[in-house]
Amino acid sequence: MKKNILAVFLFSSCSFLYAQNPNTLDKAKIYAATISADNLKKDLTYIASDELEGRDTGSEGQKKAADYIAKRFADLGLQPVASDGKGGKGYFQHFNLYKKGWKDAYIKIGNKKKEFFKDYYPNGLTSIPQEESVQVVFAGYGVEAANYSDYKNIDVKNKAVVILEGEPKDAAGKSYVTKDGEKSEWDDKAGFTRKTSLAAGKGARMLFVVSASDETGFKSLAAERRVVLSRFNRMSISQATTPEQPTTNPVFYISKAMAAEMLDIKPKKFDKLVNKMVISGVSSAGSVKESKVSVKAERGEVPVETMNVMGFLEGTDKKDEVVLITAHYDHVGIQGGQIHNGADDDGSGTCAVLELARAFSQAKKDGFGPRRSILFMTVTGEEKGLLGSQYYADKDPVIPLANTVCDLNIDMIGRIDKEHAPREDYVYIIGSDKLSSELHQISEEANNNSVKFQLDYTYNDPKDPNRFYYRSDHYNFAKHKIPVAFYFTGVHADYHRPGDDVEKILFPKYRQITELVFHTAWGVANRDERLKVDSNKP
Structure with a gap:
């Protein structure tokens, strides 16, 4: 009122x-x-x-x-009242914003660089500022339990460890980890956390998780992940004064085809390794000769050119x-x-x-x-x-x-x-x-x-x-x-x-x-x- x-x-x-x-x-x-x-x-x-x-x-x-x-x-x-940078006036107020993100990121296999967020993607805001050359070892599903272990005969210290998603199961979908075949604690999201902690505890430098998706599905996942992670790459009007710290135990997701490349074997041989575990219930970890890759994921601030537009009456x-x-x-x-x-x-x-x-x-x-x-x-x-x-x-x-x-x-x-x-x-x-x-x-x-x-x-x-x-x-x-x-x-x-x-x-x-x-x-x-x-x- x-x-x-x-x-x-x-x-x-x-x-x-x-x-x-x-x-x-x-x-x-x-x-x-x-x-x-x-x-x-x-x-x-x-x-x-x-x-x-x-x-x-x-x-x-x-x-x-x-x-x-x-x-x-x-x-x-x-x-026009904004400085044009040449001593005159214009309608644009030019300036840079600074976007956090990956400045230079790749995995190099031989002389071939794999493309970030296409061939592979990080689990988080991974930072590896300098290129690192690491030995690659296959560790099956990355599981260590009373009835099943992928780490018996391998040394993963300071190496890049390649593991499969999920847990070892037979053709009927029953777990080899549990006595009754029911799903174990190594499956799903909780299992992922357990696997990453185990690999880190054994001294692994980094972890590569092989996606269960086919190639088309993997590319979709990579694109989605790019969008999700980009939301954390905020812009600022000022440059940061301190660099991001390197990630202690970085985790990446890779496709089956890229896993085969990293292990320096044919895709069909990689499929046989997986099928062998399905049939036998015995880990194939360590059955592939170790190879070497180079990894870099340099994070920093990328300048983004932009402008306000103004006119004066x-x-x-x-x-x-x-x-x-x-x-x-x-x-x-x-x-x-x-x-x-x-x-x-x-x-x-x-x-x-x-x-x-x-x-x-x-x-x-x-x-x-x-x-x-x-x-x-x-x-x-x-x-x-x-x-x-x-x-x-x-x-x-x-x-x-x-x-x-x-x-x-x-x-x-x-x-x-x-x-x-x-x-x-x-x-x-x-x-x-x-x-x-x-x-x-x-x-x-x-x-x-x-x-x-x-x-x-x-x-x-x-x-x-x-x-x-x-x-x-x-x-x-x-x-x-x-x-x-x-x-x-x-x-x-x-x-x-x-x-x-x-x-x-x-x-x-x-x-x-x-x-x-x-x-x-x-x-x-x-x-x-x-x-x-x-x-x-x-």
Whole structure:
């Protein structure tokens, strides 16, 4: 009830935003009305197209998106303000991110190098920084029990030990390890841990587990493992100061064909070794002459070239004070062989920034430009940890943070969530009151003077478990005590999935939220006094 009373008061007075401004509410409405769903759709159809392959940070698709955005800024007459590295100015703020990963990884058999995550894959974030030449010994299933042992007649100290998955069984599937033929403790995941501990305890340098899958199945497993492990290879805006420590007892998975190569025998002979154990119940460990391979899995930080894209609209009498309007233009790329186009996340915010830039540029051409300057910026690396905005705010603020009045950040405004469906006329506002009560008031009044949406503050609650306030690019400005407002319409079934496509965007709603951001930016940019930082809410 209190919110409704406040809204009525603000709407009736209209003084907070416009009474002392040379640019009137009527002018704001004129240029807000130029915001076009057709323009938004045209831009988004390209930004979220398959051609850009999901705009993963550092990818060619992300760079194509950056080129498109920069051209749009240039066509609108926005000023380039980022250093081009040659003493001039450009639209790109170039920088490197640093991704942890494998810089150089291979297994060399003779003169042939086997391909990482294709011919073999690691069990974890394995680190072998220098090439190691090791003897290879076959140890059957890697089992040591009362009724069965693969380690009786072999020495594995400082060697690469090749073992089979699972436990020794007869043709009927009964275990040779247990007296009753039931599955033993050496099978499945628990058995894997037991096997690795046993090999390490006997001094093995590394372990190679032969997958039970056929060649096609193994390649699928290797590809899946690459995706899983890549999630742990996080990016950073800074290089690490200490190298990763070598793995004490690394474990790799290999195919049957590669096992035969490592043991320097024909694939058919390897199959015979396995079949012999099935028939006889006697280990074939040590029955193959030892061979030698070279192994390296150097981990480190790989530089990833990327860029923020920005265009500057100079203000009039208060041009040294700057309003920032942001969205992230990266997405998650290709996963599991499927392109994730990210139409809503955050193609919607990116194209809203372009349309806002067009509307404000037109106002300036007509002689009604904003009093304060506006920096329109689309940032990279949000999906990797808000890295593009972090780089800008923490390392290279092109506009000094002291001159930055606020950040209006747009991230996912093209769909609806299940909490509001089928209603479309809402938007979550996050953070508008946390640092400036005035920004919050301007936001409320801008809504009442324009689209009259339901402004939902559910996610503004510091107790909200989703913690969205900390999960988009505005936070990198808020932590520097710069007032922010985050526009968001919630998650949906296609969040970070291949179904986040242009066809599902609700363009009338999307256009109206973009209009709301325009009115808020107009109010902040044209008021007499700079926003006060008078709050410090969690």
